[in-house]
Amino acid sequence: MTMKTMMTTQLENGRETQVLLADGLKDLSSHLGEYGRNVLWVFDTNTAKLFKQLPPSNVVLESGESSKTFSSLERILGAALDEGLARDGRIIGFGGGVVCDMAALAASVYMRGCRLTLVPTTLLAMVDASVGGKTAIDFKGMKNMVGSFYPASEVLLSIDTLRTLNDKEFLNGLAEVIKHALLSQNEELYKFLLIKKNEILSRQPEALTTLVELSLMVKKWFIEQDPTETKGIRQFLNLGHTFGHALESSSHYGMWGHGACVAWGTCRALEAGIAIGIGDKAYASGATKLFKSYGYEIDYRIGRGDWIEFRDHLLKDKKKADGKVLFVLLEKQGTASLHPLELQLVQHLVIAKPIF
Numbered sequence: 048m049t050m051k052t053m054m055t056t057q058l059e060n061g062r063e064t065q066v067l068l069a070d071g072l073k074d075l076s077s078h079l080g081e082y083g084r085n086v087l088w089v090f091d092t093n094t095a096k097l098f099k100q101l102p103p104s105n106v107v108l109e110s111g112e113s114s115k116t117f118s119s120l121e122r123i124l125g126a127a128l129d130e131g132l133a134r135d136g137r138i139i140g141f142g143g144g145v146v147c148d149m150a151a152l153a154a155s156v157y158m159r160g161c162r163l164t165l166v167p168t169t170l171l172a173m174v175d176a177s178v179g180g181k182t183a184i185d186f187k188g189m190k191n192m193v194g195s196f197y198p199a200s201e202v203l204l205s206i207d208t209l210r211t212l213n214d215k216e217f218l219n220g221l222a223e224v225i226k227h228a229l230l231s232q233n234e235e236l237y238k239f240l241l242i243k244k245n246e247i248l249s250r251q252p253e254a255l256t257t258l259v260e261l262s263l264m265v266k267k268w269f270i271e272q273d274p275t276e277t278k279g280i281r282q283f284l285n286l287g288h289t290f291g292h293a294l295e296s297s298s299h300y301g302m303w304g305h306g307a308c309v310a311w312g313t314c315r316a317l318e319a320g321i322a323i324g325i326g327d328k329a330y331a332s333g334a335t336k337l338f339k340s341y342g343y344e345i346d347y348r349i350g351r352g353d354w355i356e357f358r359d360h361l362l363k364d365k366k367k368a369d370g371k372v373l374f375v376l377l378e379k380q381g382t383a384s385l386h387p388l389e390l391q392l393v394q395h396l397v398i399a400k401p402i403f
């Protein structure tokens with residue numbers, strides 16, 4: 048059986064990513080079986096468990112963010128060399144965002160670039176990490192500090208894997224989907240999220256397939272316009288991430304997942320837009336309600352004693368002009384812009400009472 052093409056993205060230098068949809072895990076396995084022997088698989092300790100017997104050439108990383116290191120990169124490159132992978136060989140990353148980022152980074156530098164297939168198994172990796180070519184490791188305590196742009200030639204999706212995720216992991220990805228809905232040039236995804244909430248939360252395969260496809264269409268629009276984030280367009284995909292990453296990195300909030308932080312951060316960005324007079328109040332209120340309806344803790348505010356640590360993480364953000372952190376704010380559906388914010392306003396937004 049051949050897999051269906053869900054989407055194709057055209058990036059710079061003629062690089063194309065084909066996103067293919069499998070009709071279940073069997074279909075996926077038979078497609079992967081066609082690659083033959085000149086391949087190296089990268090798993091993590093979770094995705095390795097999905098196989099009764101692992102393919103012969105493999106690296107299994109410890110699951111989690113702590114694997115995004117130079118030593119994991121060295122392990123993958125060392126295994127590729129030991130297996131005699133040639134430049135026309137292929138690295139296959141099978142897992143969530145960490146596996147996708149690591150496999151892609153290794154493929155981008157192995158013999159100056161070998162073939163790359165990604166099989167994202169989480170919602171977050173399906174709608175974000177696997178498409179668009181960003182690869183990275185964390186460095187000196189900072190997320191994604193060292194990396195490259197190296198799009199996979201193929202991204203293979205099997206929607207069944209989403210049914211195996213725990214709720215926290217599912218909500219990690221769903222926050223990025225809702226973020227895409229707000230950034231989209233049309234309201235299709237936003238309306239789908241409003242109408243199909245029950246089907247999405249109960250993970251009905253048809254609803255999930257449409258959800259992933261609509262979300263990827265939004266990402267495609269941004270990455271095709273600005274593949275290497277140099278034109279001031281792709282950075283809008285970071286909506287909610289400056290506030291969100293600061294929360295995620297603050298020690299008291301370690302139990303909050305990435306998605307919970309992004310949802311919270313997006314709502315703070317919507318409020319910031321209103322505070323500086325560019326945001327549409329009715330739109331911000333509706334978007335905040337949408338996040339709440341999916342169970343995110345939007346009204347939460349940090350303790351006063353956590354502000355200094357939060358601020359210090361905020362100031363490490365990569366998006367800066369004249370030393371000031373820039374925030375992606377949203378005026379209304381699909382209209383984002385970058386703004387520096389006074390720290391006093393940020394402090395007010397993150398520790399004050401909710402507006403909505």
Ligand code: GLY
Nearest residue numbers: 175179181281284
């Ligand atoms: N995750 C945002 C981007 O791919 O640009």
